[in-house]
Amino acid sequence: MITAILIDDDHNLRNGMRAMLSLYAPEIEILGEAESVKTGIQLIEKTNPQIVFLDIMMNDGSGFDILEKLNTKYGKISSHIVFVTAHEKFAIRAFRFSALDFLLKPIDPEDLQAVIRKIKNITHLDNGNKNIELLLENITRKTDNFKKIALSTSDGIHLFEVKDIIRCESVDNYTKFYIKNHNKVVMISKTLKEYEELLSDQGFERIHQSHLINLNEMRSYIKKDGGFVIMSDHAQLPVSQRKRDRLQDLISRF
Secondary structure, three states: OEEEEEEOOOHHHHHHHHHHHHHHOOOEEEEEEEOOHHHHHHHHHHHOOOEEEEEOEEOOEEHHHHHHHHHHHHOOOOOEEEEEEOOOHHHHHHHHHOOOEEEEOOOOHHHHHHHHHHHHHHOOOOOOOHHHHHHHHHHHHOOOOOOEEEEEEOOEEEEEEHHHEEEEEEEOOEEEEEEOOOOOOEEEOOOHHHHHHHHHHHOEEEEEOOEEEEHHHEEEEEOOOOOEEEEOOOOEEEOOHHHHHHHHHHHHHO
8 A cells, every 4th residue: 555645725625536546546545634734744744654645725825835844844755745736837837847746636537547656666766855855946936947857767866957958859758868967868758748848948949750959059050961950969860841940040049
């Protein structure tokens, strides 16, 4: 069994989550519920659950307040946090940059099952609290221009400066990250489209079905042979026909 608690100020939503977990994730054992920042902290300290399903906004504060207070007190949060939210677009973007799990209300059973499957695969890992700290940093700064990104691999969470990402490459449903001064390619089990959406306003451009590049790391654009770019790591990447005009327009603005 995997232990969990529910922290949400809406009694009906807690009941709904209990019912969904019972139906779609019977391996989850609910140790208790809380309806506020204060009682949520107390429940986490008392039960030390493997998973915390955490609402963002509550009557006496936010889920971020719970994490910040626990992080300050203990220097680490051992539970796996799953945020449950209705519409906090800024927060959702922060979750994605921090490689943290979240569920959107109303909760889709398939999304819930996907999160549980992921957690079951990584409960043995110690991620050192890096993504929680990054989330709190991004939430405190209150800006969409996030400078760091957390990448979740099979061996843990790794933090990188966004500006140090040279390029991303699609391989089936995985994405390869090529990062400056990092000898190993970082393989992530998410599609390139997800990272295109996340990084498109950070100076990244999708130039091909398989390639997303950091424009600041592009060294040349060669028009012959159908068009290709040369990156700072000397990689030569093709530019799809429908992307050529867009890329030339972006280059003219530099």
